[in-house]
Amino acid sequence: MRTFFFWLGFAALAAGSTNQARADKLRIVTTTADLAAIARSVAGDAADVRSVCTGREDPHFIAAKPGFIVQARDADLWIRIGLELEIGWERPILEGSRNTKIRVGAKGHLDASEGLLLLDVPQTQVTRAMGDVHPMGNPHYWLDPLNARRIAGTIAARLAQLAPGHAAAFARNAAAFQQALDERMFGAELVKAVGAEALWAKTQDGTMGTWLSDAANAARAGGWTKAMQPLRGQKIITYHRSWLYLANRFGMSVSGELEPKPGVPPTAAHLTELAENAKSDGVKIILQEPFYSTKAANQLAERSGAHVVVVANSVGGQPEAGDYLTLLDLIVGKLAQK
């Protein structure tokens, strides 16, 4: 018993010293790698950022490992996607961590969906017969660059509350991230000429397409907007309803999913139906994440003549996608090739 307490004390001391070493830094734990990437851009050197999901796995299905509890125990700020994306594993981690700073409702708990305009918010009564429906809205919002822009602002504001001394730096970092995002989205020249806010407004009210059809405007456009221009107005099919926000921002629409219902794997009958629709809708792209089987997508491609595009939807999901901007570079690049 005495040896046991000796080792326990020793371990506590060891932990204390490691905690000491990074005591001056804020400790941020995010549920997904995308939030971690944005948080890193905003926090700079002032924080140590970790993520529960790596970007290679499906964030719906994560085991609440003891290691995650240890990370959450030491966190000053917990950032989640929300909208019940993490419903299967967040609570055991937060409760297991016994960290009162990051409880739901505390200053150290940030739901990144705050302040975003959400899609797929059910307007009628939902039942689970509809599959894995998220009653508060579609949680795959991080692939919309405008949402990433807003999340950076939300994180900066919360960090400023937690570490007021660094508030100016957080605001500066967030602005730099937003500016970089604006330039990647529209091209530096267009941002300079028209202004980022006006451009984003056009992507929101649906006038971007017409505006770009003016050759003078199109000539100045760069970045993702230019690359995605040929895809504007196209319909695509995706595996899960996880590309909706991205499609929406670039003027595409999602005509169907390989899953017959959210969370339900593809069935033969559903694929037959999809193939018909794909042909009549002129679908050229079937888009999905690497962690889903490509069997159904390939079958549909064969029957409809569309191309299968497999690309990560999360930072770290593929080696090239090291941060948020390179993730979008990767996705846009893959889509624009088709």
Added chain:
Amino acid sequence: MHFSRLYGVVLLSLAMTGACGLAADESANTNLLEEVRLLRARLDALEKQLADMTARQAATTTGTILVATASPVASENVVAATQRGMQSFNPDISVIIDTFYHADSTKEGIGHIAGEMSGFGHTHAGGEEHHHHGVEDGFNLRHLELQFSADVDPYFTGSAIAAIDLEGAEMEEAAITTTCLPWGFKVKGGKFFSDFGYINAQHSHQWDFTDRPLIHQLALGEHGLNDKGMQVSWLAPTPFYLLTGLEAFQGDNENMFAYQGEDPLPSRSGPRLGVGWIKFGPNLPGRHALQMGLFGGLGNHQEAHDGQTEYPPGVWTPGGDGIADHWLDGESSFWGGDVVYKYDAPLPCGEGDFVWQAEYFARRKDLEMVGNDFAPALIGKSRVDTQDGYYLQATYGFLPRWRAGVRWEQVGLINASDLPDGTSASYGSSYRAGTMLDFSPSEFSRVRLQANRGSYETEDGREPATEVFLQWMISLGTHGAHNF
């Protein structure tokens, strides 16, 4: 946010006035109706105001870009608040229906064998007979589990779980847990499952096999170690996962920590059982996770046995006559270890996930004969029983939503009794092998086929038995996420 809160208050007061109105007399009713009418008018006004505000804010968000440089979020948060649906303080409620079909190869049923197993057999502890004969051939409704849980206030959470079966309802869990203690401490009180080992604290719908591991069933009974008590646990500030807990229980487990207190058994005040455990989880890279635990418990135990008939006195009849004739009192203890390894594959719907778990459990009952109607010479003599057992099991998700599993169990590797008359007895061990296949159409439903083949050392010799289970369970409502 203010509006939704006000709205909630108005609704609440409406509901309350409405509820009170039921009991009130005629004139009060008229007054109440008037009041309700006024409140309703106010509500309508508020609703309109809220709708106007939402519309206004929606207009601003679509028209302009929020977010910018210096103070980017203040205006956005307001938008978020109005977007959200009305929240409520209702507890999370879920219902689990757990039903299965069972068939076995034995004449008297598998429950009978468990009751006759050498060294582990019936103890007739406590005054009342327990009517848990385990599974029946044919259709079984294990139970309907009703779960309620919610944050109570900033300081506590509460959870209540009632298990209802055809014989009545039972309070499976009614626990209050702190959420506000610093330094990694947590206190739990009420009636709950002990957190020792791995499988004891899990509810039956969480198990990877339909039935409880044999050693747990034999040593602790059909409900495991679930008792009224208090638990203090501590998450150590170590770089790895280290959780340790101490529990004090009243001590009324039917098999190991029973209390009767009737003459000639001494009365003992509670708590009569203490349990301690420690769990350790190293930081494995990637998707691997490992947790290891050690545990032990020590408590009082009393047994009332009925082995002889009164007329003619002293004739040994194993079935007894229903009247206790000798009594034992003393201590009972257990110790063991558990290990769980999980590989969490990146694929959806459990495909590629692998779980391996094992537990070892040993127990010792150290009792003294405190009364014997037919052999008074044995009073004061001791009886010591030692038994152990383990199980090993693994499951693998071989397709999305499909899992296969195998389990191997042995009990009675140590299986000995030192009897009050000075003699000793030693019994053989029993084993059981199981295999299962389950399909989970969604997170909320599961169908499972399981087969067991066992060879049991019983008082009537060695008995083989084959069992088949076809289980079907569902979960309704907001069912919380499960722990590791």
